[in-house]
Each structure stands twice: as C-alpha cells, then as structure tokens.
Amino acid sequence: MSNIEIKDMYFSYTENEPVLNGINLTLDSRTTAIIGQNGAGKTTFVKLLKGLLKPTHGQIFWDGKDISQMTVAQLAKYIGLVFQNPNDQIFKGKVIDEVMFGPINIGMSQEDALDHARKALSIVGLAGTEDENPYDMGLSDRKMIAIASILAMDTDVVIFDEPTIAQDYKAKEKIKQIIRQLKSDGKMVLTIIHDMDFVAECFERTIVFAKGNVLLDGPTAEVFAQKEKLTQAYLEPPHVTQLCNRLGYQQTFLTVEDFVAYVKRTLKK
C-alpha cells in the first residue's frame, strides 16, 4: 500500500512569517480529515504534498521517493488535488474538455479519457452537461466539475480541499458517497473540511492543524474526545458528540446512528 511520509517540514511564503513549523506525518490508506481554524495552513500543506509549493526545510516522500526529485506533472499521476476554489482550477471553455484534461496529460488514450470523464461526471451528478461552459455554471456545480476532473484521473491519492463548500444536503451526501467509494477502491483519501459532522461520519483518522503545527492526530473518535485541545484550536466536536457529552455520557459518540444504536441497546437490557 502506498503512503506519503512528511519529515520535519517547514514552510513560509514570506520570510519571518512561518506557515508550517516542523510537520512530521505519515499518511496511509485510512481516510483522513484535516481540520483546523482558517489560516492554520491546511491548504498550504496539501499544496506542498502536490509539489506546487516547495518546503523551505524538510522532505516529503511518496512511496519512499523524495517528491522534490519529480516535477509537479509527474507527481500528478499519483496524487490528485481538488482545489479549494474551483475558479483556480477550471480553465477550459467546455466541461468535457476540462474533465478530460488531466486524464489525457497523464497518458490515457483519447477514448479512455472520454470514458473516464463521462463516468466522473455522472458520479458527481453532472452527466449531460458535457458541452456546457463551466463559466456559465454556479459555484456548486463548478466545485463538482473540479471534483470530477480529479476523479477522472484515477489517481492513487485523492485530496479534497473543502469539497462541501456551497453544497446542499443532497450534494454533501453525494460527496460522502464518493469518498466511501474511493476508499473501497483502495485509494488514499485526504480531505480538508470545516464540517465536523461530516468528519465524524466519513473519516477514520483526523488530524488537527493549529498555527502551522499538528495539534492532534489519531482515530476520529479519540480526537473528538479531546475537548480542551479542540477548544485551543478553536474547533468544536460534532453536534452529537457535544450533546452526549453534555448529557453526561462517558463514551464519545460520533454519529447520530451510533448514539441511537447505543440507546436502543441499553433500553433493551
């Protein structure tokens, strides 16, 4: 199984303003959420993983290979990133061209690329928009196009930077579905996200960034059990977790389903 190893990584955009201060992490096949306050350095972190930014100190290894030895384009075969802002990602005048751009660049044949692109579009619910101009579509659809254009590349790692931005309930459910599917296809999924309920439902592992450091890292339930540290990072646990905590339950519940199941079990006794 492939992994990404980050060793003692520092980064700053301008001198004297450190953004990341010595990150040590190994990312593996567990679905992983990255959470943290605005400006904590999450986007910067994933751009470093993509090679779009270069660490000022430290290294990143993809499957044991130092990524500074590869070009961004070479790395793109393995690691896909859905940008936080779809406007920064979309640049073609036709949806299908946009989605086929990646697959073709990483060496897929025209037919394969078209096939992948069509599938990706139907996964995100945009089948039939192939000939539209992405600039004429709304933010939520543009975000979905951005997602589709990464899915179509079929990379080993898929990174989402706030995929649920501007999405309604139905779209959020669709994104959950996509993440689960990627996981069962054996891909590494990494997601930056502010929606804690979403984190609790979808991710096995959670990493908390605060002021350029990793404050917490572990199984999602363990992370959300650390109330003090979360407050320190200006985060709050999922709503069910908070509710059960206030009700005095010792156990950390992550989803409504968990809690309902627990209550039913105890009532039966």
Place this chain on the structure above:
Amino acid sequence: MKSISLYQDKNTVIHRIDPLSKILYILVAIIVPFLLASQIASAAFILVSIIILLMGKSLKRTVPMLGFSGLILITVVIIQGIFRPDNVTPALVLGSVVFYKEGLLFALGISLNVINILMSFSILVLTTKPSDMVETFVRMGLSPKLGYVLSSVFQIIPQMTETMATITDAQRSRGMETEGNLTTRVKAFFPLISPVVMNSLITTKERAIALEVRGFDSKQKKTFLTEVKKTRSEKVIKIVLAAVLILSLIGRVLIWLR
C-alpha cells in the same frame, strides 16, 4: 499584490510627503536651471535630489535608470566632443582622436540636464504609491474615470502574472509538464493564452459590475477616502519651492535687464 511600478513601500519622511509637493519639486528642478541657464543650478538640484533620495532610502534604485541613460549620454559626449561644429580648443588627445572643450562642455550641459530630470522624477516615482499619485491627479481635476484607467495600468500586468501562475498550477497539477527545458516551457506557454485572456475578460466584466453597484458612474461629485493632511511642513515645502521658482524668475529678469 506585486506591482509593476518602481515604488517600494518604505516608511520614511520622503514617502509621506504629499505627491503634489513632489510634482512641484520636479517642475522647479527643471524650470529653474533652464531660466538661469546655469549648469551649476542643475548640479545643485542633482545634489538636492540625491540627498532626498538618500533620505527616502531609494537612491540605489536609481542606478539601473542611470546606467541606461548613462550609455546614451556617453555617446553624446563622444559625438559632441569630437564632431561639434564650433569645436576649436582641443582638450584631450587620445591617439588620433581629439576631444574639444566646447563640445565636451555642451555634452556636460546635456548630461547634467538629463540626470537632473531623471533624479527629480525618481523621487516622485520611487517614493510615491501609484494610487496616491493618481489620486493627486484626480484632485487636481483629472476625471475619476481616467484616474481609474491610470491606476489599472499599474495593476494589470501583476494581475495577469498572477492569473498565469494560477492557471499554470491548475495545469501542472493535472499532469501538464511546465517545468524543465526551454522547449517544454515554450510548449506550456500556448495553452495558457486562451484561459488567461478569457479570465481577464471575465474579471473585467465582474469588476465593471462591482464598480457600478458602488456608484462609480454616479453623477454626484465624488469625495475622497483619504484626507490630504495639511501639515505645516507640507505648506513650508510648497512655499519654499514656490519661492525658489519666483526668485529664479526675478534672477532671469535681472539678467535680461543687465
């Protein structure tokens, strides 16, 4: 955001001076030596400009400009020194080439003038934020629309560069090779053109809307966000500059009367 202008943000007295005073200084520095027909006056203004630029911590940044005009001035010195028609007094003999005093003096005059103009403009350009400069022009009566166009000129290139960087990132993060040797980079340039142009058009449209909803086209008389600080020292600077100008005018008249 980066800017194509030569201005660099530094916190010095000179940076805080009203752009109008700096414009006035340029006028005085150019007109006075002309009125007095005096090379010493030019030299004096150059000296003053150097001191001001030193105070504004921007003297070093004039070097490239001086270097460029220096090249041209050297040709002037050579051509005038050797070939000027009224050359009579040999001043310098280099092998078979003779430089004449009259030509050299003439070239010196030109050089002093050029350097003087360059240095006085440098003060304005190097120590004034482009937007402040435009605002000053608008206060002086330039139409706000033209003012907007002027300040956009300062922004358009950096904006384009930024858009290009964004699109390049979008392309290479999806497998298009943009790094490496010249051929790769040239090849990577063409797919950039149409998105960058399209992007600019869209931004322009959005900006027009943004300006419109904030009443850019309103017929009301516009006020300014920042107030001009009318400090004593600003007044003193302007009065001194005006006085220098008037004195040199009087000087000119006196020379005529003699």
